[in-house]
Amino acid sequence: MTEPVAAEVGRDFIRDIIQADLDQGKYREIVTRFPPEPNGYLHIGHAKSIALNFGIAQEFPGRCHLRFDDTNPVKEEQEYIDSIQADVRWLGFDWGKNLFFASDYFERLYEWAEQLIRDGLAYVDDQTQEEIRLARGTLTEPGKNSPFRDRSVDENLDLFRRMKAGEFPNGTRVLRAKIDMAAGNINLRDPVLYRILHAHHPRTGTKWHIYPSYDYAHGQSDAIEGITHSICTLEFEDHRPLYDWFIEKLPVPSQPHQYEFARLNLTYTLLSKRVLTQLVRDGHVAGWDDPRMPTMAGMRRRGVPPAALREFVKRIGVAKANSVVDVGMLEFCIREELNRTSQRRMGVLRPLKVVIENYPEGQTEELEAINHPDDPSAGTRKITFGRELYIEQDDFMENPPKKFFRLSPGNEVRLRYAYFVKCTGVIKNDKGEVVELRCTYDPATKGGNAPDGRKVKATMHWLPAANSVPAEIRIYNQLFANPSPDASNFAADLNPQSLEILADARIEASVAQSNSTEPMQFERQGYFVRDKDSTPGKPVFSRTIGLRDTFAKEVAKG
Numbered sequence: 001m002t003e004p005v006a007a008e009v010g011r012d013f014i015r016d017i018i019q020a021d022l023d024q025g026k027y028r029e030i031v032t033r034f035p036p037e038p039n040g041y042l043h044i045g046h047a048k049s050i051a052l053n054f055g056i057a058q059e060f061p062g063r064c065h066l067r068f069d070d071t072n073p074v075k076e077e078q079e080y081i082d083s084i085q086a087d088v089r090w091l092g093f094d095w096g097k098n099l100f101f102a103s104d105y106f107e108r109l110y111e112w113a114e115q116l117i118r119d120g121l122a123y124v125d126d127q128t129q130e131e132i133r134l135a136r137g138t139l140t141e142p143g144k145n146s147p148f149r150d151r152s153v154d155e156n157l158d159l160f161r162r163m164k165a166g167e168f169p170n171g172t173r174v175l176r177a178k179i180d181m182a183a184g185n186i187n188l189r190d191p192v193l194y195r196i197l198h199a200h201h202p203r204t205g206t207k208w209h210i211y212p213s214y215d216y217a218h219g220q221s222d223a224i225e226g227i228t229h230s231i232c233t234l235e236f237e238d239h240r241p242l243y244d245w246f247i248e249k250l251p252v253p254s255q256p257h258q259y260e261f262a263r264l265n266l267t268y269t270l271l272s273k274r275v276l277t278q279l280v281r282d283g284h285v286a287g288w289d290d291p292r293m294p295t296m297a298g299m300r301r302r303g304v305p306p307a308a309l310r311e312f313v314k315r316i317g318v319a320k321a322n323s324v325v326d327v328g329m330l331e332f333c334i335r336e337e338l339n340r341t342s343q344r345r346m347g348v349l350r351p352l353k354v355v356i357e358n359y360p361e362g363q364t365e366e367l368e369a370i371n372h373p374d375d376p377s378a379g380t381r382k383i384t385f386g387r388e389l390y391i392e393q394d395d396f397m398e399n400p401p402k403k404f405f406r407l408s409p410g411n412e413v414r415l416r417y418a419y420f421v422k423c424t425g426v427i428k429n430d431k432g433e434v435v436e437l438r439c440t441y442d443p444a445t446k447g448g449n450a451p452d453g454r455k456v457k458a459t460m461h462w463l464p465a466a467n468s469v470p471a472e473i474r475i476y477n478q479l480f481a482n483p484s485p486d487a488s489n490f491a492a493d494l495n496p497q498s499l500e501i502l503a504d505a506r507i508e509a510s511v512a513q514s515n516s517t518e519p520m521q522f523e524r525q526g527y528f529v530r531d532k533d534s535t536p537g538k539p540v541f542s543r544t545i546g547l548r549d550t551f552a553k554e555v556a557k558g
Contacts (some may be wrong), residue, residue, distance in 0.1 A: 026045045030060045030061065030063075034065070043293075046296070052318060064300050067102065070101050111216055123149055123150075132146070132176075168507055169196070176193060177246075185240050187241055193214075194213070219244075219256065220246060222257070228254075233260060234320070239404060264325065276293065304544060305334070309333075343520050348505060350505070363386065383465060388465035392460070398426055410422060415461075418446070425437070473501075473528070530542045
């Protein structure tokens with residue numbers, strides 16, 4: 001099991017509230033919870049909530065529960081339960097023994113629902129879902145009482161028990177709280193507490209034929225678990241009066257309080273669960289863990305370090321007002337962490353063959369390359385140099401512009417860790433495309449320095465033809481080309497260049513032979529990680545992120 005990360009202390013209005021509560025002696029222990037619905041994969045917005053709730057439990061004397069809100073068996077699957085637990089651990093947090101499910105409390109929630117009926121605070125409604133919606137009113141008009149609102153306690157208890165026994169079809173009856181159909185807050189206009197749903201539940205099987213609503217189950221689950229600070233996103237602010245109403249009316253064992261903070265919004269990103277589900281179902285992406293997805297599974301597969309996500313969440317802070325964060329801040333945190341931790345290797349993404357004509361045929365030599373320029377303890381490795389090499393196609397131009405300092409006919413450059421080389425000839429195919437270069441090298445420049453003091457203006461990466469390995473490289477860009485994609489018509493904003501597959505790349509042999517899932521920097525190209533699609537015969541590497549932000553400039557060019 002992943003060791004919990006050390007608490008990263010920050011200040012925000014929620015932490016200030018908690019500190020004040022402790023100073024006033026309200027609590028001996030702070031108890032928070034992260035309550036996901038197991039109907040999809042977690043995304044980067046959830047990372048903010050996870051870090052907040054678990055971080056508070058680490059900073060203050062307390063604990064954080066992981067509780068699954070499993071009240072809708074039609075959409076819930078064990079796959080999602082497993083993935084959510086894996087994501088929380090990957091992010092660096094652990095709930096210990098505090099794993100709970102709303103279904104743990106189904107019996108008690110049902111008993112409390114009967115208590116509301118006996119107290120005249122709940123009734124069974126036979127209206128359809130559409131009729132209930134139409135009668136609820138608007139922000140400027142009050143709702144209308146249900147014709148079934150004044151049923152007797154006995155009739156309501158009888159019907160509710162028969163709902164529980166499975167006597168009625170789906171959608172024919174619901175249990176509603178009896179509050180106020182003229183309330184200014186629409187959430188208080190007799191909200192639904194239970195609906196009939198004949199479906200197999202992942203944990204309770206077919207025992208239950210009715211399931212509680214989120215609004216009803218959530219606060220009571222908090223109270224049962226002794227949650228002190230129920231922290232949720234801002235869209236639940238209007239639900240807080242209902243949360244408090246249930247706590248007040250029911251004999252719950254504790255009195256939790258709900259606090260709201262602004263959810264995470266990112267440019268070039270949609271975090272709607274509906275949109276993410278549709279992206280997967282419609283085949284726009286290859287699954288929930290597609291590296292273009294903003295899911296934690298996708299980011300993990302792409303090689304994003306969890307420490308970078310924690311740093312990103314820390315930087316954006318916790319606020320009360322909604323705002324949109326530039327995705328560049330997330331990318332900065334990723335680059336900063338990867339630059340610090342990733343070992344360096346060489347990969348040639350679009351190979352162009354080079355033959356060094358004055359290097360002896362059949363001869364090779366071992367050159368020493370550093371693994372990390374800022375970490376001597378990372379050591380060095382050997383790279384084989386020989387007569388035939390590969391360089392990047394982009395590192396050669398036959399007719400270069402004035403400020404092109406890389407390889408061109410007659411120009412001399414440095415090969416990283418190796419020698420100075422000069423282009424002496426160009427070989428083309430029938431289409432006029434450059435397919436091979438002829439060069440010479442200066443044996444006196446071994447290690448990349450000329451004893452006569454002459455300088456070159458470019459240092460290029462390379463790989464030996466005989467001792468490098470073919471690989472597939474996947475270049476990922478933003479999934480959406482619009483910085484503010486339209487959730488209602490997201491397909492129109494999809495970036496057609498979100499994935500480029502380079503099938504004929506070359507990588508160092510040691511990289512191909514290693515099964516490491518740690519990201520690495522391919523020098524001058526970016527950060528890459530081995531993908532799960534790799535096979536022994538054909539390694540696959542995905543680009544986590546480039547060395548600098550070029551996507552925004554490309555979009556601006558159109």
